Amino acid sequence: MKGISTRIAFAVLISGLLLAGCGSGVKEAKIAFKFEPGQKQQYNNEVKISAQIYDNAGKLTNISNLSYRSKLYEEVISTADSSRARIRLTDIVNSPNPSGSAFAADSITHKWSIECLMGTNGKVLDIYPGDSISPDLLNFYKNYYEQALPVFPEQPVKEGDSWRQTIHLLVRKEGVKKAETEYKVRSFVREGGYDCAVIEYKGNMILPFQGVEKDGSLVVKLERVNTKGVIYFAYREGLIIRQQETYNSQNEGSRTSGGEVKSFKVISERISTTSLVNPGN
Numbered sequence: 001m002k003g004i005s006t007r008i009a010f011a012v013l014i015s016g017l018l019l020a021g022c023g024s025g026v027k028e029a030k031i032a033f034k035f036e037p038g039q040k041q042q043y044n045n046e047v048k049i050s051a052q053i054y055d056n057a058g059k060l061t062n063i064s065n066l067s068y069r070s071k072l073y074e075e076v077i078s079t080a081d082s083s084r085a086r087i088r089l090t091d092i093v094n095s096p097n098p099s100g101s102a103f104a105a106d107s108i109t110h111k112w113s114i115e116c117l118m119g120t121n122g123k124v125l126d127i128y129p130g131d132s133i134s135p136d137l138l139n140f141y142k143n144y145y146e147q148a149l150p151v152f153p154e155q156p157v158k159e160g161d162s163w164r165q166t167i168h169l170l171v172r173k174e175g176v177k178k179a180e181t182e183y184k185v186r187s188f189v190r191e192g193g194y195d196c197a198v199i200e201y202k203g204n205m206i207l208p209f210q211g212v213e214k215d216g217s218l219v220v221k222l223e224r225v226n227t228k229g230v231i232y233f234a235y236r237e238g239l240i241i242r243q244q245e246t247y248n249s250q251n252e253g254s255r256t257s258g259g260e261v262k263s264f265k266v267i268s269e270r271i272s273t274t275s276l277v278n279p280g281n
Helices: 135-148
Strands: 040-054 060-081 084-094 108-119 124-128 162-171 175-191 194-212 218-234 239-257 260-278
Touching: 124 135, 135 162, 135 194, 162 194, 175 218, 194 239
Parallel strands: none
Antiparallel strands: 040 060, 040 260, 060 084, 084 108, 108 124, 162 175, 175 194, 194 218, 218 239, 239 260
16 A cells, blocks of 8 residues: 555555654553544645556566655544554555656546554454455555554563564465564654654565556556665554655566566665654544
8 A cells, every 4th residue: 555554554665764852751651542433634745756667578668757745634433442543544646757857747547545443552353345455465465564554562661672573375386485574762852842762664575466557458467565664653542643655576476468478577665754744532
């Protein structure tokens, strides 16, 4: 999804890192989301993507550079109990600029929503289908969220604490492969008016996909992603203030249409910065 922690999903995805203010003086803190029915947040997302596309003979056929902005809205629809909430995420993407030299004018080119059941520790417990999401994409997002979103420790954390999230996947022709991300609390700082835990992370994801496109083409692909980033988490308010992330991916697969099979490979880098602009109520 257009790869924040996602809770800030997609997102989805490290430009310049600026630490505002000074340390909060906190020695440790409990990292967990806080949910209230009707709670809303708005985030702005800036994304830059560079990609090289190769055909089935391994020949470079295209190089693209893209910059765009999007608005991400997060709403708590309901709370199942004190530890779980149903969340609606809506992403509105502005017109991309093919030259990559500047951000395009504000006009909507794409809008989608997804709902999920999330624990206060950040774990996505379930995803609900929507009118705009096919079953194929729904399965892809379930796999993505399981790997991309941090699940916070149950106990309070202090500076230097770290934890790992490990997923084992059965990959066709390769057997069982491991996707793992390590998270580390770098410091506690005052950021944007909030007392935040600064959480760094680095890892890899394995994202298989098989589905039918609108034109009837069957697409089978496997995306391998190396990811690194930093999250500023306001532990008193229980929400993400800012996230910066870099994705380096290699996407290989095939597209079958009219009995003809064409292979492809895409190597890309995606840099994203997601920032809270409206903490809501």
